[in-house]
Amino acid sequence: MARIGVVGAGYVGLTTAACFARLGHEVVCADVEPAKVAALSRAEVGAHEPGLPELVGEGVRGKRLRFVLGNDEALSGVDFVFVCVPTPTGADGAADLVAVHAVLREARDAVRPGCVVVLKSTVPPGTAERVAGVLGREDVGVVSNPEFLREGHAVDDFLRPQRVVVGAAGPSGEEAARRVVGLYEGTGAPAVITGSTSAELVKYASNCFLAMKLSYVNSLAELCERVGADISDVTEGMSLDDRIGAAFLEPGPGWGGSCFPKDTRALLSAAEDARVDFPLLRATIGTNGHQARRVVDLVRSAVGPLRGARLGLLGLTFKAGTDDLRDSPALAVAALLAEEGARLVGYDPCVGRDCGPVRVLASAEEVARDADGLLVLTEWPEFAELDWPALAGAVRRRVIVDTRTLLPVDKVVEAGFHLVTLGRRAAA
Template sequence: MRVCVIGTGYVGLVTGACLAHIGHDVVGVDNNAAKVAQMQAGISPIVEPGLETIMTGAMQAQRLAFTTDIAAGVRHGEVIFIAVGTPALPSGESDTRAVEAVARAIGTHLDGNYKVIVNKSTVPIGSGDWVRMLVSENAAPDVDFDVVSNPEFLREGSAVFDTFNPDRIVLGGSGRRAVALMKKLYEPITQRQVAAEAALPPVPVVVTDLASAEMIKYAANAFLATKISFINEVANICDRVGADVQQVALGMGLDSRIGGKFLQAGLGWGGSCFPKDVAALVHTACDYGYEAKLLAAAVAVNRSQRYLAIEKLRQSLGILKGKTIGLLGLTFKPDTDDLRDAPALDLAAECRRLGARVKAYDPTVRPERPPAGLEAGVAVCPESLAVGCDALVLVTEWAEFRTLDYAGLARSMARALIVDGRNFLDPQILAAAGFTYVGIGKPGAKAAPAAPEKAAPVLAIAG
């Protein structure tokens, strides 16, 4: 089938590359000419395991191409995905200006052939009908098209795997022809032709109305975010009563009604999806006269959880002014280069505000090309990070952090203290290496999350 994907961010690029890999003829459209040139050269603009291999393979098979020409993309596609960004506004409302511009452009360039226009972007509830209106307003009177909502459930760091091995595929729309076409598009995936375990049963396809499909995406992310905030609340109680949150989470997760996923206590969630989607759902509820108290509480718990590491440091080091703190990891999760709403950024800013010197290391962040908001102080390796530090804080659970030479790191530090913000490391290995180990919600550490004394105006990581 001929597919057009407009927007080549995490969702758009992964979707386009994976659809091309299973045999479809895909054109990816983006208005960033430099980014398009990079992709045309076979270079992925984002860090995502397996993506560049999938992308270059599909390009070599002449099933994947990239362009800035949206008119050409619209003419090419039987199925046209809208996969542009919908960032959160200060109010919590989603910024849908990019979706609006794309919908108008699609309408302008529609020809007489039937098209299915697919909302892949996470959009406010009711956006399907809105997109249909925008397309119709800018199209010729006799154009034939349907609008479908097809929310994504991809996890950064495992997006390629998730595309080929989804728990379900959600299709929202009233047009039978459109739903049938979308089922055909996804058939190699739903029939497990590219699954890691082909013996698994077919992937469920959930067919709903537009509004329900849009709500499914928000509700799923809001539930997962709340589940994380819940286990972090439990971890804070464990700190006080001497229980081990990892054992508590294990015992809870074995209950089939609860499940063990998203029960890892730590410094809270970040990234582009959970914060934005929860805020958007709270804002939508408010628009319709309902106060989503549980969701608002989940956001508040998550925000305060980021400063738990500060309290752990204070309990061990006392006053932080004049101390040197090293952060292991900057991205909001491993196997991605995404720094959007990363807890490390708030943690670094608060340490700086309290007078501490901050150093940082992340496998995807290079000292010569620090991302916006970061100054000098990004180390080239964990060994240079640790030199002279009074404490290390593990913020992102990169796999390489399990196997560092911690004995060597301890010898190079002013004080061998580590705060494991993800309960990722083995306390016994750290103790044998000479470290004082402090975890989250584990015996031996008593601390509570505290909001910063004063919001830090600007993030600065000093060298």
């Protein structure tokens, strides 16, 4: 059993703390927000993340997991310090490391000899090497251990990871890296031990590759519409190639969330700093911006003039299984629709408050009432099971734009709807 300090009780930090406690370690998790620390100490988890509230409760009741205000206890008297603070996008597109450096300044005099400082936050290549210099402690190891947590699947991703990547920085880094790998014993995951800069690049490279794949399939869907092909058939044929696979081949309104937008911009900034031209990544970002405008064009073609039109939005979060609205493509589409004068109402299973121009209602049925068109913007499975004849009787105009290729075409068309999907000819 190791004594672990986790600095930051956000999405990554809380999952890290709760899961290490489940693996049998003694964990203290620190945050600067008094209300959050108080709630977590009562095992009250505000975020919608399946399995996480139960795991936090288990750790708190078993006294393997504690939450504290301020970083002192998470830095002193522990064997490992996991830095899980935000690294948002700065004005220049690069990751803002102010919070990381603040923790390291505190750690300089607080951590005991032999402790390992672990960068869990997503940071640009070379950060751990520079941090080791900022820390200035030859008796303290520094490693990079990027997280690969999918929102809505974070607990499973931590406890049953596809891989554990640990990068060593400094002269004592390799031994420290092996100690960090040992913390994950019992997960059964293959471990990759490398240099810290390579480990940091693994995280960016993975997320940016997936973003590229999504931008690619969205452009492919647009081509399918123009030439009369079916994107579902095309991607099915592609996915049977082992070199390609089926993951991230579903067209949609664009990609968003807390990682892809931030990480694509950060990697592009890192490439520019290194004087490496990366047109493929630049095009990936540009294609994503185009996708929201393309969805609006499809809505306009299906509904007609948007000024004054009442549109019902089904789904507001950036993906199903989470309550995260950060950089949600659904809200990007909504903003463009509102600019053209559309009146927007919406429903999402995990959103209970108005979002910008969208007035949030309590059900899909309320959203459909007197609507001039419905838009599926998030792939919540329950939307595929809606009562389509009832919705057909509630709307003003029977038009649906399904940006997630989620709905059962036969049932929707049988109910009398004109259905528009990405990458297919409209069904009516």
